[in-house]
Amino acid sequence: MSTSVQSPYLPATTESISKAQEAKDASESISILYRVLEDPSSSADALRVKELAITNLTNYLTKENRAEDLRNLLTQLRPFFAVIPKAKTAKIVRGIIDAVAKIPGTSELQISLCKEMVEWTRTEKRTFLRQRVEARLAALLLENQDYTEALTLLSGLIKEVRRLDDKLLLVDIDLLESKLHFSLRNLPKAKASLTAARTAANAIYVPPSQQGTIDLQSGILHAEEKDYKTAYSYFFEAFEAFNSLEDPKAIFSLKYMLLCKIMVNQADDVAGIISSKAGLKYLGPDVDAMKAVADAYSKRSLKYFETALRDYKSQLEEDPIVHRHLSSLYDTLLEQNLCRLIEPYSRVEIAHIAEMIELPIDHVEKKLSQMILDKKFAGTLDQGAGCLIIFEDTKTEEIFPATLETITNVGKVVDSLYMRSAKIMA
Numbered sequence: 001m002s003t004s005v006q007s008p009y010l011p012a013t014t015e016s017i018s019k020a021q022e023a024k025d026a027s028e029s030i031s032i033l034y035r036v037l038e039d040p041s042s043s044a045d046a047l048r049v050k051e052l053a054i055t056n057l058t059n060y061l062t063k064e065n066r067a068e069d070l071r072n073l074l075t076q077l078r079p080f081f082a083v084i085p086k087a088k089t090a091k092i093v094r095g096i097i098d099a100v101a102k103i104p105g106t107s108e109l110q111i112s113l114c115k116e117m118v119e120w121t122r123t124e125k126r127t128f129l130r131q132r133v134e135a136r137l138a139a140l141l142l143e144n145q146d147y148t149e150a151l152t153l154l155s156g157l158i159k160e161v162r163r164l165d166d167k168l169l170l171v172d173i174d175l176l177e178s179k180l181h182f183s184l185r186n187l188p189k190a191k192a193s194l195t196a197a198r199t200a201a202n203a204i205y206v207p208p209s210q211q212g213t214i215d216l217q218s219g220i221l222h223a224e225e226k227d228y229k230t231a232y233s234y235f236f237e238a239f240e241a242f243n244s245l246e247d248p249k250a251i252f253s254l255k256y257m258l259l260c261k262i263m264v265n266q267a268d269d270v271a272g273i274i275s276s277k278a279g280l281k282y283l284g285p286d287v288d289a290m291k292a293v294a295d296a297y298s299k300r301s302l303k304y305f306e307t308a309l310r311d312y313k314s315q316l317e318e319d320p321i322v323h324r325h326l327s328s329l330y331d332t333l334l335e336q337n338l339c340r341l342i343e344p345y346s347r348v349e350i351a352h353i354a355e356m357i358e359l360p361i362d363h364v365e366k367k368l369s370q371m372i373l374d375k376k377f378a379g380t381l382d383q384g385a386g387c388l389i390i391f392e393d394t395k396t397e398e399i400f401p402a403t404l405e406t407i408t409n410v411g412k413v414v415d416s417l418y419m420r421s422a423k424i425m426a
Helices: 014-021 026-037 044-063 067-076 086-101 107-124 127-143 147-164 167-183 187-202 208-224 228-245 250-263 269-274 285-298 302-311 320-342 350-357 361-373 399-425
Strands: 347-349 379-382 387-390
Touching: 014 026, 014 044, 026 044, 044 067, 044 086, 067 086, 067 107, 086 107, 086 127, 107 127, 127 147, 127 167, 147 167, 167 187, 167 208, 187 208, 208 228, 208 250, 208 320, 228 250, 250 269, 250 285, 250 320, 269 285, 285 302, 285 320, 302 320, 320 350, 320 361, 347 350, 350 361, 350 387, 361 379
Parallel strands: none
Antiparallel strands: 347 387, 379 387
16 A cells, blocks of 8 residues: 555554554654555444544654655545545545645645546546535645636636535635735725625634634735725734634734734834733734834834835735735835925935935935826926925915816806707707
C-alpha cells in the first residue's frame, strides 16, 4: 500500500493503534499505522479501527510536513473508500486535504490534489463530495490569483448547487464568488454575491465561523464604499465570532476594525481597543503596525507615516485591503499638510516645501501638480524657476449667477411662447 509498509500487516485492532502511539518516534508510528491499513479484514470493528488509524496517520504526516505522503495516502485509500459509507469518505478526504493545507508552501500541491480528487469523484459519481472539493479548489485558485479558472469553475458549480438547493454549500460558494469579484475590482457583482450568501444563510443554521466570514466580507465591501462606520460594526461582529472560536482570522478583523477607526478620524480610540481584554490577546506585529499608523495620523506626520509603512511592510503594504485604504489616507494627509504649508505664500520654492515636509522634491512637485489639476487650490508651477505660484482666490460677484439664472429663465419663456405661436399658425 505504501513504500513505508513492512511485512506482514498488523491486525486492525486498538492494540495496534496503542502500539503506534507508544512508538519511540514519529517514523515508527507512521510505519505501524500503514501496516494497520494493510489488514484485509473489512469487519465493522476493523473498519472503525482503520478510520482511527487514518486520522492518527494524517496527524503524524502533517507534523512531519510530509505533504507528498498525504497526497499518496488519498490515492492508496481508494479501495478502502469503496467499503465505507460515502459520508465517511467525504469526511476523510476533506480531512486529508485540510491537513495538507496546514503544511507551509503547498498551495500548488493542494491545487493538483484537489484536481485529482475532482476527477476521481466524477468517475465514482460522488456528486456531494465533488462539489465540496471543487469549492475548495476554487478557493485555492483565488488565493493563487488564478481568477479566470476560479470564475469558470464557480460559474458552473453555483448553477449545479442552486439546482440541488444545498444551502450550506451555496453560502460558501456565494461568499467565494463575492471575494473573487472583489479581487477583480467588480464591486456591484461582489455585493450581489454577498447578498445571495446572506439570503441562503438566513434560511439555515450557519456555523459561527461561516457567519464571521460573511460579516468580514460585508465589512470589507462597506469599507470599499468609504462607509467606515458600518464597516466597523461588521468587523466587530466578525472579530467577536472568530475570537470566541480562537480562529486565526480574528487578527484580520481586529486589524480592519483599527483601520476603520483611523479612517473616520478617531485614531485616538485605537489605543483603547488594543488595551481591551480581547485586544491584548492579539498583541503582535499586526496590532503594532496599526498602532504606528494611528500615532502618525494623530500627529499628522508624514514622516512617521512613511516610517510605519517601511517598518511594517508585510503587515500594511502586503495586505491588499489595508494597503488600498492607507494609500488613500496617505494622499489625504499629504494634501492637508501641503495646503497648510503653502497657505502663507503667494510664491514659494518647491525645494523649500519639500524640505519642510521632509519628502523628495520630485514627489512634492508631482503631488502639487495633481492638486492644481484637481482644483484643490488655484496656482501654477514655474518649473524653470522651481517655484509654485499661488493665485489669490477671486471672489465671484453674487449678481453674476443671479443674472445668468434670469437669462436662462427668460430663454425658457421665449422658447415656450415660440412653440405656442407655431401651433396657432399651423
